[in-house]
Amino acid sequence: xxxxxxxGEQQEYLKGFMAGVEARRGSxxxxxxxxxxxxxxxxxRAAQDAAIAKGGKLTPEEKAKRDxxxxxxxxxxxxxxxxxxxPHGVDNLLTRWHGLFYVGPTQDAFMCxxxxxxxxxxxxxxxxxxxxxxxxxGGWTDVTTRNxxxxxxxxxxxxxxVIERLGDLGxxxxxxxxxxxxxxxxxxxxxxxxGELIDARPIVRALHHHILNTRDLFGLPRKFNISLDGGxxxxxxxxxxxxxxxxxxxxxxxxxxxxxGGITGHRDFARGTDAVVPPGDVVKVCDxxxxxxLANGDRTDRRKARLKYVLDAWGLPRFLEAVxxxxxxxxxxxxxxxxxxxxxxxxxxxxxxxxxxxLQYIGVVLPVARITAERMRGLADVADRFGSGAIRLTVWxxxxxxDVPRERMPEAQAAVAALGLGWEASHVRxxxxxxxGNAGCKFAASDTKRHAAELADYLDARITVTKPINIHLTGxxxxxxxxxxxxxxxxxxxxERGEDEEVEGYDLHVGGGAGxxxxxxxxxRPKVAHDELNPMVLNLLRAWQEEAPELSxxxxx
Ligand code: SF4
Numbered sequence: 001x002x003x004x005x006x007x008g009e010q011q012e013y014l015k016g017f018m019a020g021v022e023a024r025r026g027s028x029x030x031x032x033x034x035x036x037x038x039x040x041x042x043x044x045r046a047a048q049d050a051a052i053a054k055g056g057k058l059t060p061e062e063k064a065k066r067d068x069x070x071x072x073x074x075x076x077x078x079x080x081x082x083x084x085x086x087p088h089g090v091d092n093l094l095t096r097w098h099g100l101f102y103v104g105p106t107q108d109a110f111m112c113x114x115x116x117x118x119x120x121x122x123x124x125x126x127x128x129x130x131x132x133x134x135x136x137x138g139g140w141t142d143v144t145t146r147n148x149x150x151x152x153x154x155x156x157x158x159x160x161x162v163i164e165r166l167g168d169l170g171x172x173x174x175x176x177x178x179x180x181x182x183x184x185x186x187x188x189x190x191x192x193x194x195g196e197l198i199d200a201r202p203i204v205r206a207l208h209h210h211i212l213n214t215r216d217l218f219g220l221p222r223k224f225n226i227s228l229d230g231g232x233x234x235x236x237x238x239x240x241x242x243x244x245x246x247x248x249x250x251x252x253x254x255x256x257x258x259x260x261g262g263i264t265g266h267r268d269f270a271r272g273t274d275a276v277v278p279p280g281d282v283v284k285v286c287d288x289x290x291x292x293x294l295a296n297g298d299r300t301d302r303r304k305a306r307l308k309y310v311l312d313a314w315g316l317p318r319f320l321e322a323v324x325x326x327x328x329x330x331x332x333x334x335x336x337x338x339x340x341x342x343x344x345x346x347x348x349x350x351x352x353x354x355x356x357x358x359l360q361y362i363g364v365v366l367p368v369a370r371i372t373a374e375r376m377r378g379l380a381d382v383a384d385r386f387g388s389g390a391i392r393l394t395v396w397x398x399x400x401x402x403d404v405p406r407e408r409m410p411e412a413q414a415a416v417a418a419l420g421l422g423w424e425a426s427h428v429r430x431x432x433x434x435x436x437g438n439a440g441c442k443f444a445a446s447d448t449k450r451h452a453a454e455l456a457d458y459l460d461a462r463i464t465v466t467k468p469i470n471i472h473l474t475g476x477x478x479x480x481x482x483x484x485x486x487x488x489x490x491x492x493x494x495x496e497r498g499e500d501e502e503v504e505g506y507d508l509h510v511g512g513g514a515g516x517x518x519x520x521x522x523x524x525r526p527k528v529a530h531d532e533l534n535p536m537v538l539n540l541l542r543a544w545q546e547e548a549p550e551l552s553x554x555x556x557x
Pocket of ligand 1: 436437443
């Protein structure tokens with residue numbers, strides 16, 4: 001399939017567009033128009049009024065949101081940038097509604113978190129992002145655990161320009177931080193995976209635009225994550241999200257099983273419900289869930305303001321009743337359903353056949369999830385020359401290039417290798433996930449990305465691990481790298497050494513997993529100094545391989 005096959009691309013687009021129309025049409029009542037009375041004109045203010053009426057005291061963040069809606073503060077963002085200033089305190093939080101994060105004192109700069117629904121990018125967009133990163137930022141992007149990219153080292157004066165130029169590319173980073181719905185994630189192999197039950201792309205696109213165009217949904221009590229797993233080789237970790245859709249078969253019909261309240265940083269996976277949602281109803285069901293949360297989430301204590309805490313207080317049956325009242329329709333229920341085949345562990349790297357005969361995709365490994373502008377342009381060239389011009393970001397902090405004819409894959413591999421990148425990794429390196437760490441995030445106790453790279457080098461030089469494992473390093477309790485679902489999960493910790501020395505280190509957890517391996521990792525050694533960590537992990541892996549190589553690492557630990 002040639003990259004410049006315009007009519008083919010256009011047909012694909014039209015197909016996707018029509019599927020999006022179907023996704024919006026659905027079979028349930030109109031969004032927000034149910035028996036619950038629908039959302040009032042300003043749902044956030046109504047929820048705050050209700051909290052005050054109950055004798056609650058709004059948090060300073062809620063008060064600031066109430067004083068002036070953060071989406072109405074763009075002119076302030078521009079004016080501050082023109083003065084060469086960064087926002088601080090609550091202003092820093094409010095600026096995140098526009099996708100800009102001041103990340104001082106670690107970096108005296110903005111970070112911009114993009115919004116790339118499902119992680120699907122065109123090569124035109126990737127080249128444009130490379131130019132923005134080079135001309136307005138540090139010259140690279142980081143792939144995040146939400147099929148997304150971040151640009152760092154943006155001077156204050158360049159902040160608005162980054163947002164405007166992203167807009168020119170069709171990338172609108174509204175609400176990518178703070179109390180908003182984050183980038184929607186789904187399988188990066190959607191539409192090409194032989195094992196998928198539902199192609200999630202049109203649903204993700206429709207949901208993305210519904211969120212962007214619904215002002216009420218920028219008034220949540222706290223952040224909110226949504227993920228759709230349509231089935232297939234690459235895990236999307238949907239059960240770590242506030243709303244988790246997992247494709248199942250009921251009779252002969254492919255539907256999404258609804259899960260709610262995943263937040264692994266608080267040691268909770270999404271709770272399975274008996275509700276199943278037709279693909280065409282996903283947007284409406286999400287809207288109803290969001291509105292129930294919006295009206296009932298805690299506005300007085302940010303530590304308790306996530307969906308999980310509404311579910312803890314109400315229980316699932318009451319919450320689902322409220323969702324049905326909001327929808328004005330009953331959710332479909334089905335106890336028995338057949339799940340899709342489980343994903344391949346480390347299915348996000350390597351060369352794999354697509355469901356389209358003769359086509360393959362290649363999962364490219366990105367060391368510490370960072371791509372220089374030069375490599376972004378190089379990868380875009382590979383996708384144009386050998387594929388269809390499609391780039392697919394994964395939640396595993398790497399990317400796929402799809403639609404490469406099998407006979408041209410060796411050339412594509414050579415072109416990837418010429419960029420200094422590969423598509424194979426050891427069973428240690430293939431599942432290595434690290435958050436930004438203290439090189440770019442003020443909350444981090446340790447330099448996670450550097451330590452991840454050092455740990456992989458150390459282990460690969462000393463042991464050949466025979467089964468894929470996942471190692472997650474996260475810098476603080478925000479758990480951006482989801483340490484509780486790693487086979488080995490590390491969370492940054494300051495470790496005392498001697499009387500007045502403090503060194504970087506980690507709390508060491510083992511045995512976590514998601515999906516069919518769903519389990520919260522358990523703490524086995526708190527406060528391991530960084531220079532003692534690598535041998536300790538090596539010993540753990542050696543013990544597993546010597547004592548019980550037939551078991552998975554999770555079962556061994
Ligand atoms: Fe920063 Fe903590 Fe997220 Fe790491 S987990 S990027 S340290 S907020």
